[in-house]
Amino acid sequence: MSQKSKIEWTQNTWNPTTGCTKISSGCKHCYAETMAKRLQAMGVRGYENGFNLTLLPERLVQPLKRKKPTIYFVNSMSDLFHEDIPDSFIQQVFEVIRQATQHQFQILTKRAKRMENFFQTRQVPKNTWLGVTVEDKKYGLPRIEHLSRIDVNIRFLSIEPLLEDLGKINLTGIHWVIVGGESGAKARPMKPKWALNIQQQCQQSGVQFFFKQWGGWGADGKKRPKKQNGRQLNGKLFDEMPYQMPIYG
Numbered sequence: 232m233s234q235k236s237k238i239e240w241t242q243n244t245w246n247p248t249t250g251c252t253k254i255s256s257g258c259k260h261c262y263a264e265t266m267a268k269r270l271q272a273m274g275v276r277g278y279e280n281g282f283n284l285t286l287l288p289e290r291l292v293q294p295l296k297r298k299k300p301t302i303y304f305v306n307s308m309s310d311l312f313h314e315d316i317p318d319s320f321i322q323q324v325f326e327v328i329r330q331a332t333q334h335q336f337q338i339l340t341k342r343a344k345r346m347e348n349f350f351q352t353r354q355v356p357k358n359t360w361l362g363v364t365v366e367d368k369k370y371g372l373p374r375i376e377h378l379s380r381i382d383v384n385i386r387f388l389s390i391e392p393l394l395e396d397l398g399k400i401n402l403t404g405i406h407w408v409i410v411g412g413e414s415g416a417k418a419r420p421m422k423p424k425w426a427l428n429i430q431q432q433c434q435q436s437g438v439q440f441f442f443k444q445w446g447g448w449g450a451d452g453k454k455r456p457k458k459q460n461g462r463q464l465n466g467k468l469f470d471e472m473p474y475q476m477p478i479y480g
Contacts, residue, residue: 233293233303239462240409240441241304241337242476247291247324248309248316249277250284254341257366257392260417263308284315291323294331302335302476312342312349321349329356335474339364339389343377355383360407360473362387367394379404385473391443392418396425402436407473410464412446414457420448426464439471 233245249267253259263282270278277287294303305311305328311321328336339362340346346361355361361383365371371390378386385406390397392413402408410429412421426442433440445460462468 233290233297236304236307238304238307239443239470240472242302243297243304244307245290245293245303245305245336246277246287246308248284248286248306248311248313248320250280250282250308251310251313252284255364255366255370256394257341257364257370260392260413260415260419262415265415267308284309284313286316286320288320288323291327294327294334294336298333300333300335302337302474305336305338310340310342311338312340312345314342314345318349322353325353325356325359328359332358334358335360337362337387339387341370341374343374347377347380350381350383355381357384359383360385360387362389362407364388365390365397365400366392368397372397372400375401375405387473390429392446393421393425393429394419396422396428398428400429400432402432402438405436405438407439407441407471408433409441409443411443412448412460414444414446416447418447418454420452420454421446422452423450423465430464430469439473440469441471442469 233243236244267282271281335358337360341364343363363374363378365388387407389409391411410426413419430440442464446457448454449460
């Protein structure tokens with residue numbers, strides 16, 4: 232079944248594929264890779280191959296079985312636009328999304344060019360949010376241009392882990408921005424001024440802003456468990472969303 236999520240900006244996760252490969256600096260300390268290996272060791276179904284890319288067609292129907300309106304993060308343990316996932320399988324995922332009109336589906340990718348190419352000849356279902364990861368200037372910022380050319384109701388940026396000052400960001404056509412620092416034993420620090428720069432640009436552009444976490448380094452530049460660092464940025468909690476989350480038990 233799909234899983235209730237601990238990710239602050241979603242409700243459930245749905246993983247019709249698992250596993251991935253690293254393509255940019257944001258992938259260096261991938262949380263999903265660590266988790267997949269742990270789940271493999273535990274004998275959890277779907278992770279027999281560890282973090283090797285695996286298609287799981289039996290999971291396609293999961294959202295259709297849930298009647299309560301839910302926000303799903305699609306492929307929290309993979310990347311739907313990975314080069315080894317056939318277009319035909321991606322199409323099946325979107326056919327399920329199109330049928331499950333009671334839900335909203337968040338899709339995040341680092342493979343923005345393929346996502347743009349995929350939708351050049353296809354329409355995005357109305358209950359879909361499309362996003363790209365923006366961890367730095369070299370790999371992350373160019374993804375925004377691919378996203379901006381796709382006709383979709385909600386476009387979002389996941390700026391996590393934020394690895395450097397991004398400078399000026401083109402937020403034209405962007406509805407929502409998530410920012411967070413890296414977590415884990417080898418986490419790279421995020422400086423407060425980097426995050427504040429993004430928050431201020433969002434405020435000026437009328438873009439919803441969500442500060443997810445400091446990660447393994449606090450605002451004071453000290454390393455500690457991420458829970459101890461809290462979620463406040465400049466003394467404020469930013470939980471803005473582009474859509475009112477349905478509430479359920």
